[in-house]
Amino acid sequence: MTLTPVLSAHWDDADSWTLDGYRRHGGYQALQAALAMTPDDLIALVKDSGLRGRGGAGFPTGQKWSFIPQGGDGPGAKPKYLVINADESEPGTCKDIPLMMANPHVLVEGAIIAAYAIRAKHAFIYVRGEVVPVLRRLQGAVAEAYEAGYLGNGVDLVVHAGAGAYICGEETALLDSLEGRRGQPRLRPPFPAVAGLYACPTVVNNVESIASVPAVVRGGIDWFKSMGSEKSPGFTLYSLSGHVTTPGQYEAPLGVTLRELLELAGGVRAGHELKFWTPGGSSTPLLTAEHLDVPLDYENMAKVGSMLGTKALQIFDETTCVVRAVRRWTQFYAHESCGKCTPCREGTYWLAQIYARLEEGNAAEADVQKLLDISDSIFGKSFCALGDGAASPILSSIKHFRDEYLAHLDGGCPFDPHASTLFAAEEAMA
Structure with missing residues (x-):
């Protein structure tokens, strides 16, 4: 197996994040090719390529674009918006931030192409406010794109800093936050394609999804499908x-x-x-x-x-206690729950309490079953996918490591708390 560096091909260049560095390797050529096509043909190209969303669910990108009403822009017509979800904050997830740091212009170019395809005149990149270096780098790339004339001639792009809430990675909570309200998931339908940002048709895509678009346009369908599998190409x-x-x-x-x-x-x-x-x-x-x-x-x-x-x-x-690792994730989800729905708000709180008893050696065997029961009450029953995310590692860890859970019932965690280097630093700070 060999690597296929496309997005990361030039990350080690000394000026990879600059406009000159990006154009030196063919940057913005895909934009020229895209603008020579009709928006409908461009959507068809992305749909036929099989590009799937890189943010989690894997929904076909071109199909998502096609849901946007493609009527005229005459009197009474609602504007269309493109929103790029750069609120990367789940434990372990760390691909979008290095991409934006090393090659922000590929995201800018992808945003312009996507906005043209769905006939949107305004696009937004919603970034976590804590990652200030990424925020500044994106703002610098957007400024360069305006100066070079890529932006401002039909499409405007705004880099928006969030305030640090994991729930805003959920697309409708992100839209509420972008509008200046508290980030909480919306009831669907209506879906964002019908009533998204400012109650207008909106496409919400992940950073990597949009950054992959220029390569798809430049390389073509056959090139893109030459990688990956039939249903998951690229x-x-x-x-x-x-x-x-x-x-x-x-x-x-x-x-x-x-x-x-x-x-x-x-x-x-x-x-x-x-x-x-x-x-x-x-x-x-x-x-x-x-x-x-x-x-x-x-x-x-x-x-x-x-x-x-x-x-x-x-x-x-093997030095890692699976109970302890899942407990840390459970504490994260309990902290980040927006509190809108009862299963997630109450369920994650009680899950965290049971894990505390397990690690301290105060749990009973019934508590292991209680973890499963509460997780079942959350999974598929919460307002958004945060509940599923909280329940999934618990259900799967008990499935694969039930004996390790039971070993915690007599005296607490059988592992040395400092054996796992992943958590030793956190323990030392606690």
Whole structure:
């Protein structure tokens, strides 16, 4: 297996984030080609390429664009908006921020192409306000694009800083935040394609989805489909972190296996072996060493009961207490719940309490079943996918490591609290 560097091809250039550096490698040529097409033909091109959303669910990008009403812009017609979700904040997910730092112009070019395709005159990039260097780099790239004439002639692009809420990664909560309200999920329908930002037709796409569009336009359908699988074509960024020799971003075809990626990354850290891992961040059901050869695409991950998600591959070796790791994620979801719906608001609170009893050795065997019962009350029953994300690692970890949960009933965590390097620093600060 070989890597397929497209988005990351020139990240190590000294000026990769500048306009000159981007144009030196063909930057904004895709925009010229896109503007020579009709918007409908451009949507058809992206749809036929099979490009799927890189933000988690994997919904076909071109199909999402086609949902936008394509009527005229005459009197009474509502404006259309493009919103790029750069509110990356799930534990383990770390692909969009390095992409925007190293190559912000590919996102700007993709945004202009996408806005032209859906006939939008205004586009927004919603970024986490905490990542100030990324915010400044994006603002600098947008300023360069305006000065060069790529922006301002039909499309305006605004970089908007959020205030640090995980829930704003949910597309309708993001839209509420963008409008100046508290970020909370909306009831659907109506969907954003009908009534999104300012109650107007809106497309919400992930950073990597939009950044992939220029390559699709330049390379064409056959080139894009030459990578990946039939139903999951193309290239994507896999983020390896945790107990791996060489963590980082690995751009490869969809369908690569974790075993292949670990070979490229030098394997699990020396002297240790893989215990469990997440295929797409903390919200996806965790997997074990028996899943090393499952293709990392949308279909095959679903077959083994997980999700590809954001391709955030967190690697944990045998020194990690799975109960303790899942507890940390549960605390995160309890803290980040917006409180709008009862299953998530109350359920995540009580899950965190049970995990505290488990780690302190004050739990009973019935508490393990209680974790399953509460998770079942949350999964598929909360207002948005945050509830599913909180329940998934609990359900999957008990499925694969029930004995380890039961081992906590007599005296608390059987692992040395400082054995796992992933959590030692946090413990030292606590």
